[in-house]
Amino acid sequence: xxxxxxxxxxxxxxxxxxxxxxxxxxxxxxxxxxxxxxxxxxxxxxxxxxxxxxxxxxxxxxxxxxxxxxxxxxxxxxxxxxxxxxxxxxxxxxxxxxxxxxxxxxxxxxxxxxxxxxxxxxxxxxxxxxxxxxxxxxxxxxxxxxxxxxxxxxxxxxxxxxxxxxxxxxxxxxxxxxxxxxxxxxxxxxxxxxxxxxxxxxxxxxxxxxxxxxxxxxxxxxxxxxxxxxxxxxxxxxxxxxxxxxxxxxxxxxxxxxxxxxxxxxxxxxxxxxxxxxxxxxxxxxxxxxxxxxxxxxxxxxxxxxxxxxxxxxxxxxxxxxxxxxxxxxxxxxxxxxxxxxxxxxxxxxxxxxxxxxxxxxxxxxxxxxxxxxxxxxxxxxxxxxxxxxxxxxxxx
Numbered sequence: 193x194x195x196x197x198x199x200x201x202x203x204x205x206x207x208x209x210x211x212x213x214x215x216x217x218x219x220x221x222x223x224x225x226x227x228x229x230x231x232x233x234x235x236x237x238x239x240x241x242x243x244x245x246x247x248x249x250x251x252x253x254x255x256x257x258x259x260x261x262x263x264x265x266x267x268x269x270x271x272x273x274x275x276x277x278x279x280x281x282x283x284x285x286x287x288x289x290x291x292x293x294x295x296x297x298x299x300x301x302x303x304x305x306x307x308x309x310x311x312x313x314x315x316x317x318x319x320x321x322x323x324x325x326x327x328x329x330x331x332x333x334x335x336x337x338x339x340x341x342x343x344x345x346x347x348x349x350x351x352x353x354x355x356x357x358x359x360x361x362x363x364x365x366x367x368x369x370x371x372x373x374x375x376x377x378x379x380x381x382x383x384x385x386x387x388x389x390x391x392x393x394x395x396x397x398x399x400x401x402x403x404x405x406x407x408x409x410x411x412x413x414x415x416x417x418x419x420x421x422x423x424x425x426x427x428x429x430x431x432x433x434x435x436x437x438x439x440x441x442x443x444x445x446x447x448x449x450x451x452x453x454x455x456x457x458x459x460x461x462x463x464x465x466x467x468x469x470x471x472x473x474x475x476x477x478x479x480x481x482x483x484x485x486x487x488x489x490x491x492x493x494x495x496x497x498x499x500x501x502x503x504x505x506x507x508x509x510x511x512x513x514x515x516x517x518x519x520x521x522x523x524x525x526x527x528x529x530x531x532x533x534x535x536x537x538x539x540x541x542x543x544x545x546x547x548x549x550x551x552x553x554x555x556x557x558x559x560x561x562x563x564x565x566x567x568x569x570x571x572x573x574x575x576x577x578x579x580x581x582x583x584x585x586x587x588x589x
Contacts, residue, residue, distance in 0.1 A: 194339050194433070196381050199346040199374070202247040206347055209246050209279070211235055213348075215355045215488065220459050222475050225482040226360075229456075229472070230352060233464045233494030237271040237303070239420075240371060240492050241335070244344030245272035248333055249280045251340050257282050262330035264288070264314065264321035267296030268420055268467075268493050269335035274303035285324060287317040293419065293497035313414060315424045336370025337427025346374030352488060353382050360485035361387035363471040365492045366399045366441065367421030369430025375490070376437035389480040390434065390441040391470040393418040393449065399426045399434055400441045417446045417504060420467030420493055442480055444473040447511040452476055453501075454508030456491070465496035466504070513571035517563065519589040520581065524550070524560040532562060535580050542567040561589070 216229045232240040249261075260283035263273040270286040277284035284305040288297060289312055301307055308324070310317040325332040334341060348371075352359060362379060364372040369390075376388040392400045395416035402409045402425075410425040426434070434441070444452075449466050452473035456462045464472075471489035475482050496504070509515035522528045529548065536543060545565035568574050578588060 194342055194377055198343040199350060199378050202343045203347045203350050205247050205250045206243055210243055212351055216460060218460060221455055221472060222482060225475060226486045227475055228356060228488045230488050230490045233462060233468050233491040237275055238493055238495040239268035240345060240348060241268040241272035242275055243347055244341035244370060245269060245333060246276035247344035248338060248340045249276045252331060256331045259329045259331060261333050262321050262324045263333040264317040265335055267292050268495060270300040271303055273333050274300050274305035278304040285330060287321040289313050289317045295497045296495055314422060336368030337429050342370050342374040345371045346378035349375040349378035358486060359386055359488060361487040363389045363391060363474050363480060363489045365421055365467050365470045366390040366392045367423040369399050369426045369434050371492060372438060373430040373433035377433055380437045387439045388437060390438050391474040392443050393421055393470060394443040394445045396422045397443050398423055400443055402426055402431055403435055403441055418449055418466030418470055420465055442474055444470050444479060447507055448473040448477050450504045450507035451511035453504050463494050463496060464491050465493045468493040513568060513574055516568050516574045517565050520562045521587040521589055522560050522562055535584060536566060536577055539577050539580060541577050
C-alpha cells in the first residue's frame with residue numbers, strides 16, 4: 193500500500209535530482225481568487241514526470257537494472273524515464289504514439305533512450321511496451337499505475353505543504369491519475385481539510401467518467417490539444433486513490449485550455465503545454481469554487497510543440513475576446529470602407545485583415561461584403577464596436 197513514509201523516502205531520493213519548483217502568486221488570473229502556481233513546467237525535463245520515474249529506478253534490483261527498462265508515454269514520462277535511466281546507467285526503450293509532438297520525441301532521444309514509435313494513441317504504445325517487456329525481459333516503468341511512481345509524484349504535495357502551510361485547495365491535471373493520486377493522498381494525509389480538485393480535458397474524460405459511474409471505464413477515443421493527459425483508461429490504483437481522496441473532478445474544453453495557456457504566457461511569462469494549463473483553465477472559467485480560497489494550480493508540464501503554440505495562441509485570443517472576425521454587408525459605393533475603418537479606429541480596434549467581395553448571385557446588385565479580422569481588448573470592446581457599426585447603419589451578418 194502507498195504510505196506517507198514511501199513519499200518521504202521518495203523525497204529524500206529525489207533531493208539531489210529534481211528541482212524544488214517555485215510557487216508564484218497569480219492574482220490576475222481570476223478575480224476574487226487567491227491563486228498560486230506550482231511551476232512543475234520549469235522542472236528538469238520540463239515536467240513533473242521525472243519525479244516518479246527516477247524514484248521507481250531507485251527501487252529496482254541490480255538484476256532488473258542490468259536487463260534495462262521499457263516505458264510508454266505521450267512524451268513527458270518518456271523524458272523522465274530516459275533521464276532517470278541515463279543517470280542510473282540503465283538501458284531504456286520508450287514506446288511513444290506516432291502522433292506525439294516531434295519536440296517530445298527528439299527530447300526523449302536526446303536523453304539517451306531508444307525510441308519506438310507506435311501507430312495510434314497512448315494506449316497502443318502501452319500495449320507495445322508490454323509486448324517488449326515480455327519478449328525482451330525489460331522491466332516496465334508504468335507512467336501512473338505504480339505505487340512507487342505515485343509516491344514520487346506525491347513529493348510535490350510535500351513541497352507545497354512547506355511552501356504554503358495554510359493552503360485551502362489544489363487543482364491538479366489528470367491523465368492516467370498518477371499525479372493527482374500521489375498529491376491527493378499526501379496532502380490529505382498531512383492536512384485533511386485541503387480540498388483537492390482534478391481536471392481533465394473534455395475530449396479525454398476517462399477518470400471523470402469512471403469516478404462518476406463508479407467503475408473503471410475505457411473511452412472509445414480521445415481528442416484534445418492536451419496530449420499529455422489524453423488517456424483512454426485510468427489505472428486501478430489511481431482510480432481507487434482518486435475515488436477516496438479527490439473531492440471533485442471537472443473538465444475543460446480545448447478553447448478554455450488555449451485561453452489559459454495564453455494568460456500564463458502574457459501575465460506570468462510561463463510557457464505550459466495543454467496538460468499543464470488545465471488547472472488554470474478550471475480556475476479561470478469557474479469550474480471549481482476558488483473565490484476567497486488560497487488555491488494552488490499545478491502547472492504539470494511545459495513541453496508544448498512550437499508548431500502547435502501558434503494555433504493555440506490564435507484560439508486563446510478568440511476565447512478571451514482579444515481577436516474578432518466581423519462580416520459586414522455594405523452598399524457598393526465610395527466611402528463605405530472608410531467609414532467602417534474610422535468607427536473601428538475611433539474605438540481603439542486594430543484591423544489585421546480585410547477581405548472585400550462583391551455580392552453573390554441572387555443578392556442586391558449593389559451589395560458587397562466586408563470580412564474584417566481585428567485585435568480587440570475583450571468581449572465588451574467587441575460589443576462596443578459592433579454597436580457603433582450598427583448604430584451607423586451597417587448590417588452585421
